[in-house]
Amino acid sequence: MTNPTAAILVIGDEILSGRTRDSNLHFLAGELTRLGITLCEARIVADIHSEIVDAVRTLSSKYTHLFTSGGIGPTHDDITADAVAEAMGVPISHRADAMALLQAHYDRSGLPFNEARQRMARIPDGAALIDNPVSTAPGFTIGNVHVMAGVPNIFQAMVASVLPTLTGGPPLLSQSLRVNRGEGEIAGPFGALAAEFPDLSMGSYPFIQNGAHGANLVVRGTDPGRLDAAMVKLTQLFG
Amino acid sequence: MTNPTAAILVIGDEILSGRTRDSNLHFLAGELTRLGITLCEARIVADIHSEIVDAVRTLSSKYTHLFTSGGIGPTHDDITADAVAEAMGVPISHRADAMALLQAHYDRSGLPFNEARQRMARIPDGAALIDNPVSTAPGFTIGNVHVMAGVPNIFQAMVASVLPTLTGGPPLLSQSLRVNRGEGEIAGPFGALAAEFPDLSMGSYPFIQNGAHGANLVVRGTDPGRLDAAMVKLTQLFG
Numbered sequence: 109m110t111n112p113t114a115a116i117l118v119i120g121d122e123i124l125s126g127r128t129r130d131s132n133l134h135f136l137a138g139e140l141t142r143l144g145i146t147l148c149e150a151r152i153v154a155d156i157h158s159e160i161v162d163a164v165r166t167l168s169s170k171y172t173h174l175f176t177s178g179g180i181g182p183t184h185d186d187i188t189a190d191a192v193a194e195a196m197g198v199p200i201s202h203r204a205d206a207m208a209l210l211q212a213h214y215d216r217s218g219l220p221f222n223e224a225r226q227r228m229a230r231i232p233d234g235a236a237l238i239d240n241p242v243s244t245a246p247g248f249t250i251g252n253v254h255v256m257a258g259v260p261n262i263f264q265a266m267v268a269s270v271l272p273t274l275t276g277g278p279p280l281l282s283q284s285l286r287v288n289r290g291e292g293e294i295a296g297p298f299g300a301l302a303a304e305f306p307d308l309s310m311g312s313y314p315f316i317q318n319g320a321h322g323a324n325l326v327v328r329g330t331d332p333g334r335l336d337a338a339m340v341k342l343t344q345l346f347g
Numbered sequence: 348m349t350n351p352t353a354a355i356l357v358i359g360d361e362i363l364s365g366r367t368r369d370s371n372l373h374f375l376a377g378e379l380t381r382l383g384i385t386l387c388e389a390r391i392v393a394d395i396h397s398e399i400v401d402a403v404r405t406l407s408s409k410y411t412h413l414f415t416s417g418g419i420g421p422t423h424d425d426i427t428a429d430a431v432a433e434a435m436g437v438p439i440s441h442r443a444d445a446m447a448l449l450q451a452h453y454d455r456s457g458l459p460f461n462e463a464r465q466r467m468a469r470i471p472d473g474a475a476l477i478d479n480p481v482s483t484a485p486g487f488t489i490g491n492v493h494v495m496a497g498v499p500n501i502f503q504a505m506v507a508s509v510l511p512t513l514t515g516g517p518p519l520l521s522q523s524l525r526v527n528r529g530e531g532e533i534a535g536p537f538g539a540l541a542a543e544f545p546d547l548s549m550g551s552y553p554f555i556q557n558g559a560h561g562a563n564l565v566v567r568g569t570d571p572g573r574l575d576a577a578m579v580k581l582t583q584l585f586g
Contacts, residue, residue: 121550122550122552123372123373123389124376124386124387124389125380125386125521126373126375126376126377126378126380127521129370130372131368134365137362137363137365141364147364147365148363148393149363149391149392149393150362150389150391151388151389151390152372152390153387153388183534183538183550183551184534184537184542184549185550185551219529222531222532224531224535228531242555243560259553259554261555262555280364282364282366291420291421291463292458292464293458293461294422295420295422295463295464295466296462296463299422299423299463302423309360310423311360311361311394311424312420312422312424313361313366315498316482316501323422326361326366328364
């Protein structure tokens with residue numbers, strides 16, 4: 109695989125308590141696949157400084173890119189920026205460029221640019237700001253770590269700002285065949301086919317519909333010709 | 348915190364490629380919260396043996412319980428049972444009890460109990476089987492690791508089999524207040540209130556509705572009296 113790799117780190121108690129269902133991970137997974145970046149791992153951790161620091165260190169060393177979601181607002185539980193700064197070994201302060209952006213925003217809206225709001229200008233030294241067209245308060249990129257807001261429409265807007273700056277590999281293509289037979293019936297020949305195409309990834313995703321077992325057989329790879337060749341054989345076997 | 352802790356490990360390429368949106372994590376989060384077990388971390392890894400082994404080792408040592416989802420079917424990409432056995436340092440084989448369950452199931456349904464289906468009887472030595480009332484093929488518990496299927500209705504049935512065997516702590520209660528003001532306006536007093544109640548966890552979950560900023564302020568803890576006291580003060584501040 110020559111494709112760049114990535115992980116996402118979702119930060120927030122609300123997902124782990126079951127209060128909120130994460131949608132950022134699923135959104136980013138789709139976008140990265142289109143861009144030819146392989147999402148290899150996802151983690152969700154609570155709002156605990158040391159947990160965020162450890163996860164950022166591990167994932168940013170292991171993959172080409174790390175994307176984070178959540179914890180960059182003005183409240184006391186927003187601790188992501190400080191944790192990322194510590195993980196990357198750089199100082200963090202109220203940075204002039206972010207202060208100016210936010211000052212102008214609150215001047216326009218007639219709201220006080222108070223201490224809490226100024227927290228959103230805390231940006232690690234050396235980071236580049238990520239544009240937030242929804243509510244101004246910026247995300248940032250430091251090294252290979254892209255730090256973004258957790259509110260889904262802001263997260264999505266920040267992803268749209270960041271992704272065009274990254275270099276993807278060949279797009280990860282997939283084709284699938286729906287088979288109305290149990291996995292146990294198709295597993296033998298399907299496994300043999302997967303072994304014939306070691307450059308492709310083949311997975312079986314079972315379902316039960318109206319009490320009957322079936323599976324979606326998915327073939328993934330970057331070479332359209334190889335995918336087509338595999339799908340021809342797959343259809344001969346199970347179509 | 349005296350509550351037992353937990354992590355969930357979701358195994359499967361299909362979530363990371365964006366093809367499928369995970370629902371097991373969200374379901375388990377809600378069930379554990381009701382039972383008084385704190386879900387501290389979630390990870391999603393691909394169908395790669397070494398990644399599963401590493402994650403099982405790390406998470407099972409760190410938390411009271413580890414729950415896994417996915418990768419225990421009959422196809423070549425179902426590698427969870429072998430990875431868990433390696434992580435826990437025990438042998439794995441086609442176990443007689445699981446073979447008997449599955450043999451009876453396929454005898455009843457008139458389907459051949461072929462080699463692929465026999466793979467689902469591969470259970471690590473010393474593990475206890477988890478009942479699967481939907482499609483028979485069992486999950487298993489070894490040490491503090493509970494290994495379950497990825498298909499949501501089977502996962503949920505297995506969770507229903509496992510959770511009554513676990514000891515929870517006091518239920519994690521939560522109350523919330525919806526505030527139609529921006530987080531920047533409430534952050535100062537909200538942070539001060541959180542500092543007054545160090546035994547509770549307080550989080551702010553912002554939203555944008557019809558262009559206006561608001562937040563759900565959530566207070567969590569195990570002592571109903573303390574939660575009520577905090578909510579009285581919260582309502583005085585922002586109600």
